[in-house]
Amino acid sequence: MPFSARTAKEVHVIRRPDGPLSVDDFVIAERALPDLAPGEFLIANRYLSIDPVRRVFFAHGTAPLNGGLHSFAIGEVVESRHPDYAPGEIVGHYQGLRDLAVGRGEETRKIAAGEDPLEWHMGPLGVGGFFAYVGLIEVARARPGENVLVSSAAGSVGSLAVQLARLIGCRVVATAATDKLAWLRATAGVETVIDYKDADWRERLGAALPDGLDVYFDNVGGAQLDAALSLINPHGRVAVCGMVSAYDRATPFSEPAGAWTWRMMTSQVELKSYHVRDHQRLWPVFQRSVGDWLHSGAIRVETQVRDGLEAVPQAFVDLIAGKSLGKTVVRLS
C-alpha cells in the first residue's frame, strides 16, 4: 500500500545531561508518521552517525527534549512522492536517530556508493571526512615538509586528518588515548604518537617538536590547544574542528581553551574555526581523492558498528568517554 502511514521509532533525549552522559538520558519512542504529502519521500535508515558534538546540543537546549533529533544518517528511499527521489536510491541526510524518516530533499545528498562499503560514506567519505579534508588542506593549508599536530587522532575525523597529512608529505605528530596509540603507529602510519593521559604529555609534545609546529588540527580544545599554541611557529595555522574536552562539561560555551599571547601576536599566526558548508566546491575533489586512497589502501579507517536503534544511547556514552576507535555508527537492518 503506497504512501501509507507508518510508525517510526526515534531516539529521544528526555532530560538535559548534567555531568557525564548516561544511557538514562535517552529513551526509544514511537511516533506515527502521517501519509506522505506531495514532495515527500520515506527513508528507511541503514546507518546512523554517532557524533560526539551532539552531546553539547543534548545538554544545552538546541536539541529538543522528547522530540526527534537532527543527526546524519544514510538510508534507502522506500516510498516517494518526490519527482527526484525514487525508491531504491541511497541518500545521506540529517533526519537521523530514527529508523524511518520523511525526506523533502533539503540537506539531502544522493550517494552513488558503487563498490564502496556504505560505511565509508558515514566516515572518511562523509561529513566527518570532509571536515578533516577541508580543515587540513583549505583552512590550515598544510604543505609538504611541515610539522603537523592532530589531536584526538584516532577518532573519526582525526584518523583521516593524520593520514591526509602523511600523504601530503607532512611530518605528523598525533595525540590519542593509550589504547589507540598502536593503531595510529601500525595502521595509520603516524611516526610520533603521544598519550594525552601521560602525566608528562606536554613535555613529550615539546620534545617531539623541537623545531616547532606549523599546523595544528584541533579536535580537542583546552589544554591541548594551549600546548599547541605555545609551540606554534611563525606563520603557523590552527584549524579548530572540535572541542571534545569541553563537550561533557557543565559550561562548554564559556570553557576557556587556549590563551592568545604575545608569542602569537608577533608570529603571524592564524587560528580559525570553520564549517564544511562554506567549502562545498571541494566536495567532488575530496570524494575522488579520498575515494582513490581508500581503494588503494593508502588510507585505512576503522568503523565501530553497533546494531539496532536501542544501541544508540550506549554508543554515545562510550564515544564521549573516549572508548571508540575511528568512526562509530549504528546499523539498522
Added chain:
Amino acid sequence: MPFSARTAKEVHVIRRPDGPLSVDDFVIAERALPDLAPGEFLIANRYLSIDPVRRVFFAHGTAPLNGGLHSFAIGEVVESRHPDYAPGEIVGHYQGLRDLAVGRGEETRKIAAGEDPLEWHMGPLGVGGFFAYVGLIEVARARPGENVLVSSAAGSVGSLAVQLARLIGCRVVATAATDKLAWLRATAGVETVIDYKDADWRERLGAALPDGLDVYFDNVGGAQLDAALSLINPHGRVAVCGMVSAYDRATPFSEPAGAWTWRMMTSQVELKSYHVRDHQRLWPVFQRSVGDWLHSGAIRVETQVRDGLEAVPQAFVDLIAGKSLGKTVVRLS
C-alpha cells in the same frame, strides 16, 4: 671634508625596565662614527618614531643594554659612498633613536614626500599606517555595512583604522581613554566611542553592538580582546595588530589575552596576527589611497611632536602611559 668621522648621539637603555617605564631607564650616549666605507651613507635623522611596542624589547632582552636601538626614523642623506643614495635624498630606515646614522641600503625606503608634510610619512603614510591598512583591509577583510570595533582608537594605528573603516562604509565603534573620545567623535568621525576606563565599559560595548561584531581590529589584547571575542558574529575576523595592555607588564609573553571558546569554535571565526612585510605588494595602493584621503581631508591625523633627542625617554613614558593622541614623533633640527 667628505666621509669624515663624526660623533653620533644615541638613546640607550641602561637597565631592563621592571614595572612602569621610567626616564631613568635611558641615557643619551655619544658614539664616534668610523669613516664611511664604500656602500655606506650618512643619514642626519629628522624624525624619530616613538612606538609603544619597543617597551617590550627594552624590557625583555631583544634590545641591547647600552647599545644602539633598532627603531624607525626618517632622515636626510648628508654624505654617501653608496651609488643609489645621494646627499639630499630623504630616506625611511630603522637606525632610529640617534641623530646621525650609517645606512647601507638594507631596510631602507626612499621617500618622495613632495608637498606632503614629512610627519605624514612617520604616521599615516608610514609603517603604522600600513599596519592599519593591511590589518583592516587584507587581514580582517572589512566590508561595507559590517560592524567594526577598533581598540586604542586614538593612537597612531587606531586613528587611521577607524577612519579607513568609516571610508569603506563600515559601522565603527571605537574604544579609547576619556580625554581622547571628543577627538574621535569630532575629528575622526566615529559614531560610537567607549571609554575603556569606565567601570561598565564592557556592558556599554555590548549595548553599542546589539547585532554583534564582524571585525575587531585589536591594538590592546587582554580584556578588550576577550570582550570582542564574546561579541563576534559568525564569519567574524580579528586582526591582532598590537597588545598594548601587556607591554608594561612583567611577563607580556605569557599574558593571557582572550580565551578561545565554544562560541568561536562554532562560528567560523578567524583570529590572525600579521606583519606588513608579508603584504608589500599593497604598499603602492596604500600610499596612493591614504595619500589622496589625507590631501582631501577625508582622513585627519594628529602628530605629537617633541623636539630634541633628549625628549625621547619622556616621550616613551607618556606614550606607554596612554597620554598621547595620534602619532608621537621626536623632531631633530
